[in-house]
Structures are given as C-alpha cells and as structure tokens.
Amino acid sequence: MKLTRLGSTGLKVSRMCMGTMTFGTQTAEPDAFTILDACAQAGVNFIDVADNYPLGSEGEVRGETERIVGRWLKGRRHNFILATKGSSPMGPLPWDSGNSRKHLLDAIDASLKRLDTDYVDLYQLHRDDPDTSIDETLEALDTIVKSGRARYVGVSNWTAWRLARALGRSEALGVVKIATAQPRYNLLFRQFERDLFPLCQEDGIGTLCYNPLAGGLLTGKHRDLNAPDASGRFGQGGAAKMYKERYWHEREFEAIGKLSKIADEAGIPLLRLSLAWVMAQPGVTCAILGASKLAQMPELFAANEVKLDAALLAKLDEATHEFRMGDASR
Numbered sequence: 637m638k639l640t641r642l643g644s645t646g647l648k649v650s651r652m653c654m655g656t657m658t659f660g661t662q663t664a665e666p667d668a669f670t671i672l673d674a675c676a677q678a679g680v681n682f683i684d685v686a687d688n689y690p691l692g693s694e695g696e697v698r699g700e701t702e703r704i705v706g707r708w709l710k711g712r713r714h715n716f717i718l719a720t721k722g723s724s725p726m727g728p729l730p731w732d733s734g735n736s737r738k739h740l741l742d743a744i745d746a747s748l749k750r751l752d753t754d755y756v757d758l759y760q761l762h763r764d765d766p767d768t769s770i771d772e773t774l775e776a777l778d779t780i781v782k783s784g785r786a787r788y789v790g791v792s793n794w795t796a797w798r799l800a801r802a803l804g805r806s807e808a809l810g811v812v813k814i815a816t817a818q819p820r821y822n823l824l825f826r827q828f829e830r831d832l833f834p835l836c837q838e839d840g841i842g843t844l845c846y847n848p849l850a851g852g853l854l855t856g857k858h859r860d861l862n863a864p865d866a867s868g869r870f871g872q873g874g875a876a877k878m879y880k881e882r883y884w885h886e887r888e889f890e891a892i893g894k895l896s897k898i899a900d901e902a903g904i905p906l907l908r909l910s911l912a913w914v915m916a917q918p919g920v921t922c923a924i925l926g927a928s929k930l931a932q933m934p935e936l937f938a939a940n941e942v943k944l945d946a947a948l949l950a951k952l953d954e955a956t957h958e959f960r961m962g963d964a965s966r
Contacts, residue, residue: 637679637940640921643815644840645788647757649717651915652940653682653844655924660700661690662928665707672708674933682717683709684818684844684924686762687747688724692878698726702750710752719758719844720747721792721818723765735765737776744785759786760818763793770798770805778811790816790842796831803839814841821845821920822854823895823910823952824888826960833919842921845914849926851879853888854910856896887958894955902948907935912942913952 639648654675659668672683689701702720709716722743725733733739744759759780761773777789789812791799799817806813817836819828825847836843849855892906899906914923925936944952 637681637937639681641842642758642788642921643836643842645815645842647717647788649682649922650680651922652680652936653684653719653922653924654680655684655846655926656701656705657686657689657691657926658928659690659704660697661693665704667928667930668704669708670930671927671933672705674930674937676712676715678933678937680925681715682719682922684719684721684846685747685751686721686724687726687743687750688762692876699746699750702747706751706753713753717757718751718753719760719790720751720756721760721762722747723762735761735768735773735776737772737779740773740776741779744780748785755785755787757787758790758816759788760790760792760816761794764791764795764798770802771809774802774806774809774811777814778809781812788815790814790818790844792818792846793820796828796835799832799841800835803841816842816844816921818844818846818924820847821914821917822848822850823913823956824850824853824883824891824959826956829917829960833917837919843919844922844924845920846924847926848911848914848923849907850883850888850910851926853883853892854895854906856892856899856906858889858892891956891959895952898948898951898955904942905935908939908942909944909952911936911939912944913949915939916944916949 637650637652640651642649654672683705685702685705687702688698690697722740723733723735726743731738780786781789791814794817802814817832819832821828833843896906899909902909911923914920927933927936
C-alpha cells in the first residue's frame with residue numbers, strides 16, 4: 637500500500653483509509669474484525685471512525701463502532717493511525733451536540749473511553765456549527781491537542797469559505813491549525829473541485845475523501861431506478877434515505893451507463909476505475925473505503941494498482957463534468 641504525507645504535517649498515512657460507519661449494524665463485530673485484519677495485511681494503516689457511528693443508529697447502539705474498533709486495536713494501537721469525529725448529537729440535551737467548547741471536550745473524552753485509548757491521531761469536527769463562534773471551536777481544539785488527547789485536528793463536511801475563515805482565525809489566535817478536510821467526493825459529486833480542493837492545496841490541508849464509490853452506485857451493480865438491493869447501502873440501515881436523496885436519480889444512472897461503457901473499453905472494472913480516479917485527482921490525500929463485507933476488500937485494494945493515462949482521465953472527466961456543479965445539500 638502506497639503511503640503519502642497527510643497535508644503539510646510530517647505524518648505518513650496509507651492512500652486508502654478504512655471507513656467504519658457500518659460497523660455495528662450492517663457489519664457485525666466478527667465481520668468488522670476480518671475486514672480490519674484484511675486492511676492490516678494489505679498495508680492500510682489509517683482507520684476513520686466517528687462518535688455517532690454506526691451511521692443512522694440511535695440509543696445505545698450509537699457509539700458502538702468506536703467500541704468495536706477499540707477492541708480490535710487492543711495490543712496494536714501504535715501500528716495504526718486512528719481518526720475519529722465529534723459534534724454530532726449524542727444525547728437529548730442542548731449541549732450534547734455542536735462545536736461548543738463544552739461539547740467537544742465532553743465528546744473527545746467519551747470517544748477515547750469507547751476506543752479504549754489515551755489519544756487519537758486525528759480529531760475532526762463532523763460538521764459545521766453556525767451557532768458557535770469559530771474562535772471558541774478552535775480554542776477547544778487547541779486544548780484537545782495541547783492536552784495530548786489528539787495529535788492533529790480536522791474538519792468534515794465544511795464549505796471552503798468556512799474552512800478559509802477557520803484557517804485565518806487560527807493564525808490570528810495562535811492556536812492549532814486545521815490539518816485535514818474530509819469532503820464527499822466521487823465521479824458523481826465533484827463540486828468541491830471548484831473551491832475546497834484549491835484551498836486545501838494552497839494551504840497544505842490533507843483531503844480524506846469519503847463516498848468514493850457513491851454508496852456503491854459506482855460499483856455498477858445498480859443499473860436502473862428499480863428497487864435497490866435490500867442488503868446494500870441504498871436499501872438497508874438508517875442512512876438509506878440519505879443515500880437515495882444523494883444519488884438515486886435519473887441523471888446519476890445515465891452517467892453510470894456512460895462510465896460503464898468507458899470501463900468496459902478500458903478493461904478495468906467500474907469499481908476499480910472509480911476509486912482509482914479519486915486517488916488520481918490533484919490534492920487528494922486518500923480515499924476512505926466503505927466496505928461492509930470482507931468479500932469486497934480485494935477489489936478495493938486492487939484499485940491501488942490501477943494507472944489511469946491522460947486519455948482515460950479525459951474521458952471520465954467529459955462523462956461526469958456536469959457533476960462539478962450542483963446542490964451541495966444532496
């Protein structure tokens with residue numbers, strides 16, 4: 637597995653990161669362990685979690701992903717780069733969510749307890765919080781780093797202008813700088829190429845791209861708008877509605893038809909082609925894998941060896957250029 641520098645930090649991470657949001661619902665703990673074992677064997681040293689995973693869970697199930705990953709990491713914590721995220725609702729009280737100092741300090745402590753570790757390598761804000769000043773949030777992140785509970789900090793699902801504002805305020809305040817951004821990015825969702833990616837390249841921000849296969853749509857297994865496979869991301873779990881709103885549209889399926897033809901002509905499976913395309917884009921640090929079954933892993937790892945020439949990249953760009961524009965809320 638190829639390694640790369642995480643933004644402008646001195647940390648080296650694998651170009652593939654294991655995403656874990658299905659662990660605890662779609663993926664039972666024994667299966668999650670076998671997936672993580674496969675990642676370790678393949679050289680993936682980067683694991684991404686969040687305090688509210690498995691995605692779409694409620695009650696006591698919320699946070700189970702961190703517990704599963706923590707149990708797997710027992711005895712080998714030092715061998716892996718561990719990232720988690722906070723700011724999502726974790727209880728019924730008004731201060732149980734958001735990017736306030738109170739919530740973030742509570743959230744990191746709760747995550748460390750579930751992960752059974754003293755620190756995470758990367759602590760990320762899962763979403764923006766317009767009700768809390770950026771200064772308060774940045775100072776809370778600074779406290780978290782200086783206390784040793786995290787080595788670096790990042791953001792997820794932030795717009796370019798908010799990230800730019802945070803970078804400027806961190807410099808003015810003399811506090812820890814945001815090191816990473818985690819955007820949604822794939823052939824069917826490209827709008828961050830217009831602003832977020834250039835900003836990250838300019839300021840040395842690492843980009844950890846999630847949804848590189850559009851929830852499985854870019855595997856090619858879904859061919860039309862008929863009822864989705866009940867076992868997949870679009871038909872199972874609390875996030876199914878969200879995924880349908882993002883991708884289950886005629887325009888996306890028309891693009892899948894074009895991409896499938898390009899993949900067939902190139903002799904590269906659509907899944908490998910789509911994942912390799914993400915990793916080939918300027919400024920992309922790594923792609924976050926979202927497998928829920930061990931059988932999916934070999935094909936994902938195979939994308940690491942795919943080389944895309946200029947002609948093939950141009951064809952893919954032409955087929956999906958319209959997705960550089962669009963509604964950021966989807």
